[in-house]
Amino acid sequence: MMRKLEFILRRLLSFIFVLIGVSVITFFLSRVVPTNAAALYIGPRARPEDIERVSKQLGLDRPLPVQYAIYMRDLLHGDLGTSIGTKRPVLTEIVDRAPASLELLFTGMFLAALIGVPLGVLSARWQGKPLDVAVRTISIVGVSMPAFYLGLLLQILFFRNLDWLPLAGRVSTDLRFTNPIESITNFLILDALLTRNWVALKNAAIHLVLPALTLAAYPIGLIARMTRATMLEVLEQDYIRTARAYGIKDFIITYLYALKNAISPTLTVIGLTIAFALTGTFFVELIFTWPGLGLFTVRSLLNVDYPAIMGMTLFGATAYVIINLIVDVLQAWIDPRISLK
Amino acid sequence: MTAVPALSVELETQSTRTFRHVLSVIVRDPLSLASTIVIILFILIAIFAYQVAPYPAEGAGKTNVANTMLAPSAGHILGADRLGRDMFSCVIMGARPALIVPIGVVVFAILIGAPLGAIAGYKGGWVDEVIMRITDLFLAFPSLLLAMAITSALGRGLQNAAIALIISWWPWYTRLVRGVTISLRERYFVEAARATGVRDSVIILRHILPNTISPILVQATVDLGTVILAMGGLAFLGLGTQPPAPDWGLMVSEGRDYILKQWWISTFPGIAIFIVVLAFNLLGDTLRDIFDPRQYR
Numbered sequence: 001m002m003r004k005l006e007f008i009l010r011r012l013l014s015f016i017f018v019l020i021g022v023s024v025i026t027f028f029l030s031r032v033v034p035t036n037a038a039a040l041y042i043g044p045r046a047r048p049e050d051i052e053r054v055s056k057q058l059g060l061d062r063p064l065p066v067q068y069a070i071y072m073r074d075l076l077h078g079d080l081g082t083s084i085g086t087k088r089p090v091l092t093e094i095v096d097r098a099p100a101s102l103e104l105l106f107t108g109m110f111l112a113a114l115i116g117v118p119l120g121v122l123s124a125r126w127q128g129k130p131l132d133v134a135v136r137t138i139s140i141v142g143v144s145m146p147a148f149y150l151g152l153l154l155q156i157l158f159f160r161n162l163d164w165l166p167l168a169g170r171v172s173t174d175l176r177f178t179n180p181i182e183s184i185t186n187f188l189i190l191d192a193l194l195t196r197n198w199v200a201l202k203n204a205a206i207h208l209v210l211p212a213l214t215l216a217a218y219p220i221g222l223i224a225r226m227t228r229a230t231m232l233e234v235l236e237q238d239y240i241r242t243a244r245a246y247g248i249k250d251f252i253i254t255y256l257y258a259l260k261n262a263i264s265p266t267l268t269v270i271g272l273t274i275a276f277a278l279t280g281t282f283f284v285e286l287i288f289t290w291p292g293l294g295l296f297t298v299r300s301l302l303n304v305d306y307p308a309i310m311g312m313t314l315f316g317a318t319a320y321v322i323i324n325l326i327v328d329v330l331q332a333w334i335d336p337r338i339s340l341k
Numbered sequence: 342m343t344a345v346p347a348l349s350v351e352l353e354t355q356s357t358r359t360f361r362h363v364l365s366v367i368v369r370d371p372l373s374l375a376s377t378i379v380i381i382l383f384i385l386i387a388i389f390a391y392q393v394a395p396y397p398a399e400g401a402g403k404t405n406v407a408n409t410m411l412a413p414s415a416g417h418i419l420g421a422d423r424l425g426r427d428m429f430s431c432v433i434m435g436a437r438p439a440l441i442v443p444i445g446v447v448v449f450a451i452l453i454g455a456p457l458g459a460i461a462g463y464k465g466g467w468v469d470e471v472i473m474r475i476t477d478l479f480l481a482f483p484s485l486l487l488a489m490a491i492t493s494a495l496g497r498g499l500q501n502a503a504i505a506l507i508i509s510w511w512p513w514y515t516r517l518v519r520g521v522t523i524s525l526r527e528r529y530f531v532e533a534a535r536a537t538g539v540r541d542s543v544i545i546l547r548h549i550l551p552n553t554i555s556p557i558l559v560q561a562t563v564d565l566g567t568v569i570l571a572m573g574g575l576a577f578l579g580l581g582t583q584p585p586a587p588d589w590g591l592m593v594s595e596g597r598d599y600i601l602k603q604w605w606i607s608t609f610p611g612i613a614i615f616i617v618v619l620a621f622n623l624l625g626d627t628l629r630d631i632f633d634p635r636q637y638r
Contacts, residue, residue, distance in 0.1 A: 014477075021478035026490070033494040140626070144619040146570050148577045149593055149611035152600050160601050279485040283574060287597070301493055302579055313490040317482045 007332050015325050022317045027071045030310035031058060040306035043084040080314065081307030085300060090311030093296055099186035100170060101281055101292030107208055108215035108277055108284075113270055116220040120227025120266075124235060125254050135224055142221025147280050151214040151287035158210060165210055168289040171203050179203075211288040215280050219273035226269040230262040237261075264335040271327030275320050359555060366631055373627040376620040383617055384444075387436035400430030402585030410603050420605040423595065424585070432609050435587035438499050438576065439610075440617055443568040446506045447561050453507070454514025455557060459545045461515065462522025473519065476512040484509040485571050492580045499588070502581040506571060510564065517560050521553045559632050563625035566618040573614045589614045 031037050038055040039046045055061060059070040074081075080090035123135035158165040166172065170188060171181070179199040184191050189208070192201035234240065235258050243253050285294035293312065300308035367373045386393050394400045408425035411417055419428035461472040479487070491505035525531055525548075534544050575581040576590030584591065589610040596606025 017474075018477060018481045021474075022481050025478060025482070025487075029490050029494045033491075140619065140622055144566060144615055144622050146573050146577075146590075146593075146611065146614050146618070148574065148590070149607070149614065152593065152597060152607050152611065156600055156604060275483050279483045279574075282485075282489075283577065286578075297489075298578060301489060304493065306493070309490060309493050313482075313486060316486045320483050320486075321481050 004332055008329050011325060011328050011332075015321065018321055019318065022321065023072065023075065023314065024068070026310055026314045026317070027068050029313070030306070031060065031067055031071065032064070034306075037306075040304070041081070041084075043305070075314070080311035083300065083305055083308040083311075085303050085305045085308065090308055090315075093308070094293060094311075094315055096186075097291065097293045097296055100188075100290060101285070101294060103187050103189060104208070104211055104215060104281060104284065104290060104292060105274070105277055107212040108280075109219065109270070109274055111212055111216040112219035112223055112273060112277075115216070116223030117227050117266060119220070119224040121231055121254065121259060121262075123224065123228040124231035127232065132228075135228070139221035139224040139228075142217045142224075144221075145217055146283075147214055147218065148283040148287060150217055151210070151284060154210045154214060155287070166207050168287070170207055170291055171200065172207075175200055175203050211284050211290055214287070215277055215284045218276055218280060219270075222273050222276070223266065223269050227262065227266050230265045231258060234258045234261045264331055267331055267334065268327060271323060271330075274323050278316060278320060278323075363628070363631055367624075367627060370627060372623050376623040376627075379616060379620040380624065383436060383440055383620075386433055387441050390434050390437060394427075394430035394433040396427040396430040397434070399426040400434035400587055402426075402587070404585070410599070412603075413605055419609045420603070422592070422606050423599070426587075428592075428605060428609055431587040431592060432589070432613055435589045435592060435610060436613070438582045438586070439573060439589040439614065440569065442499065442503050443506070443565060443572045446503050446510065446568055446572070447565055449507045450510040450564075451514050451557055451561060454511035455518045455550065455553060456545070457511075458515040458518025458520075459522050459549045459553065462519035463526055463541065463545055463549060469519070472515065476515045479509070479512040480516070482509070484567075485574060488571060488575060489578070489580065492575060497580045497583065499582045499586075502572065502575045506568060506575075509571075510568065513564065514557065514560065517556060518550075518553045521556050522549050525549055525552055555632055559625065559628040562621055562628055566621040566625065569614065569618050569621070 034040050036051070038051045038058060038060055041054050041058065042050050059067045062070075078091050080094070082089050083093060086093060119135045119138065123132045126132050155167055159167045175181070179197055181188055181191050181197055181200045181204070182195045184194055188204040189201065192198075192204055231254075235254075240253060240258060243257055248257075281290075281292065281294035282298050283294075284290065285292050286298045289295065293315075296308070297312040297316075299305070300312065367377055390400070391397045396405075399405055403426070405421070405425035405427075408417065408421040408427070409423065411421035411425070413420040413428075417427050417429065419432060421427055422431065457472055457476075461469040482490075488502070488505040488509045491508055492502050495501040495504060531544060531548055534548055539547075572581060573590035573593075576588040577594045579591070579594065582588035582591050584595070592610035593607045593614075596603065596608070596610075600607055
């Protein structure tokens, strides 16, 4: 128990160190690397007096440590800058748009775990058999397919050719008039459920299928192959052989005895793939016009909305570091061998 | 000093033996062989793009309005795009930024990352601590997000996108080479060199780095797929190659508005990315099996 706490404490300490480092890097990218940061912060129609004003405000004429202090002071006040494109604070944009992205991310990751883990287990159980070959093909195709291309292919297939699913968006545009969703959490699926708005629920759900599937493709591939690898390793261990020798049913050995010990590495992969999915949302949200953080970031990139880009970079990196921390701590909790290292 | 040359000769024969072993495994495995051939073929096509493309001028950006949105046919087997450019030529020319540049990115990432990793692993102590903490900071970012931020700080364009990807990828090689170096540091040939008074810089250059080549090559093969995807992604978002120059990611993006009718514009460059990445991933898997059979089966 003490070792566990010590491990978690140590991870928390390095977490704080990394966060400070991340802020230093984004500081350099936002203030030091561009030749005229102030002009970037105002946008294309900057007048000389505006540039001078903003230079002062950002402290661009002051020494670097002072500039960094100003940058950090703003950050700690929750000031991530103001988007040139929407004229709103970046933090407000994040709060408004996070539910849409999280809804997509959760659904995608849930799909990935739901499909990826069983595929990996089956593949290991039937190693070398056609099923194994099929799963390995799926997983290598999954990790080799660019998300921005897969999204288009799914749109062509399910919208143009089959007409089963909508092309893009979070809900149909006319839903606002026929069955408006009352906003409670801004997670549309959840809100529709809570208000028993079944028409809206179905509408939101079918809009979620293609984006979530596109986002899940890479994680499915990664999770399936890692689950397979760890399962193969576990299935060779002595206690499994003993269980076999005792004549315990194959089903129980695979799904109860082996999977339990393969879960911890699988959890790491799932954590890792959330990180991949984080950048995956940029492409998925762009292709499916999904009104989340990814679409906001991509539009900022395209319009050179510099405050928004840098705010989102810092936010994205922080989210990534936090996810990694959570995975580490969870793992230490599940698998005592890790904190003993 | 006499012992040192003898040992390095022994190592050399060992590394040629490994190379021959790798070749024999690849030749015997049809998938790996096919992947290798595909990769070599694509690289050759990219290098000789001007000679291979049927309409090299159109592939380089020259418009041909008469052929706008031409469907695939005998004369233009992959059709033509919005500006009437022959898609087949565009896909061939697009291989340069989409495939050759990522290879360059990985090479530069190795040239920066590997020596740093060797120094960190060999020296240990505060040098190790400083190098690795800086490495950790770069690894704290999702690679593609960092590359996007750097590209927008430097300004969009192929060259800056490549620089951004190098900055995002070198830490992986530092971490890898450091690990290998630590395991090499205690080996006899390194200790023998140290005992005979060979300078640290020479030990790192002559004895450590040559022995990290196999793991680096495995990692590079696996990474190339990811870097090609990242480069394609940057181009897709308009941060990489600027039109009218062709680039697979950019072409997929340009065809996005027409996917419902003129499907060929996005389809073929997308397939090109997929095939190349698939080939690198398959080959990477085989190499990993050879060099690290325990971890991946």
